[in-house]
Amino acid sequence: MTIVPLDTFRAELERLRADAEAAMDAAADEVALEAARIDFLGAKSGRLKAIQKSLGGLAAADKPAGGRHFNEAKAAVTACFEAAQARVAGAGSECRLDAIDVTLPAEPVRLGHMHPITRTIRRVQEIMGRLGFESVDGPEVEDQWHNFEALAIPAEHPARDPLDNFYLAVARGADPLLLRSQTSTVQIRVMENREPPLRIVSLGRVYRPDTADATHYPMFHQVEGLLVEPGTTLAHLKSVLRMFASSFLGHAVNVRFRPSFFPFTEPSVEVDMEWGGRWVEMGGAGMIDPAVLEAVGYDPDSVTGFAFGLGVERIAARRYGVEDIRDFYRNDARFLRQF
Ligand code: PHE
Numbered sequence: 001m002t003i004v005p006l007d008t009f010r011a012e013l014e015r016l017r018a019d020a021e022a023a024m025d026a027a028a029d030e031v032a033l034e035a036a037r038i039d040f041l042g043a044k045s046g047r048l049k050a051i052q053k054s055l056g057g058l059a060a061a062d063k064p065a066g067g068r069h070f071n072e073a074k075a076a077v078t079a080c081f082e083a084a085q086a087r088v089a090g091a092g093s094e095c096r097l098d099a100i101d102v103t104l105p106a107e108p109v110r111l112g113h114m115h116p117i118t119r120t121i122r123r124v125q126e127i128m129g130r131l132g133f134e135s136v137d138g139p140e141v142e143d144q145w146h147n148f149e150a151l152a153i154p155a156e157h158p159a160r161d162p163l164d165n166f167y168l169a170v171a172r173g174a175d176p177l178l179l180r181s182q183t184s185t186v187q188i189r190v191m192e193n194r195e196p197p198l199r200i201v202s203l204g205r206v207y208r209p210d211t212a213d214a215t216h217y218p219m220f221h222q223v224e225g226l227l228v229e230p231g232t233t234l235a236h237l238k239s240v241l242r243m244f245a246s247s248f249l250g251h252a253v254n255v256r257f258r259p260s261f262f263p264f265t266e267p268s269v270e271v272d273m274e275w276g277g278r279w280v281e282m283g284g285a286g287m288i289d290p291a292v293l294e295a296v297g298y299d300p301d302s303v304t305g306f307a308f309g310l311g312v313e314r315i316a317a318r319r320y321g322v323e324d325i326r327d328f329y330r331n332d333a334r335f336l337r338q339f
Contacts, residue, residue: 228305
């Protein structure tokens, strides 16, 4: 057996080490690095393995030094491989950072907000609350007593015409129920259950079979106010309405009364408010009619009070500059997002 000189062995080892370091440094990705690992560090036919076998050809005296050189070279190649491995893995994560640009502004989260009608209702409740009016609710499906009879609207009155109301196929006793056509129903419900003094406000939906146009819709909202206190006059009513409108708009608002008729108030007035230099009709009002006080069991000789009913859509349309009330119900996010 030929003896391999120690110098030759060392020279081969150095070459292998240089080749291995070059190959591993050059590996651009995990696949190339794995090929280099198998080539140099492979357990079966790697080049280090082959050179390890040639250790046996050294002279016995050279074997300890040869073994030391071999171990040094193997440790160096292994360290080089591990460094390359870390580099390739790092490059991978750099790629992922590239794919997600963390400096880009985030997709905005779409936040919803209150519908302009709901916001108007809350604001009216808040302002009226400060004037001492408690906010109460009533049912949208009503009986004829609360929607008509107790409000002094008798059976033959045109307001009860089936063409002007949404009567339901459901009846209570002989009378069919209906979707309430006004929030004045709540006046009756409150007075039936409580004793004066009273200050209440009720906001909610009402229904009338109107053809939808810019100012009408088969469903809309009213704000009903009711005050029952000794010595109440139309002047108090006007003051409350003026204070309400002025708080709502944030500046003094003029209120005008025009003579009118409602079966459940006497005298009755139309309420106009001056918005942007124009008189706009906002609803009706008046002193509670004695017939109504009697219907709820009050003594009309000793009890006085006023009531008013305004259109919430009208208030909201003025406030937000909306020309067509149908826009409130279209649920078009582009419209609603403006408020
Ligand atoms: N309920 C009446 C309407 O819907 C308005 C109103 C309320 C009038 C209270 C007088 C008093 O037209």
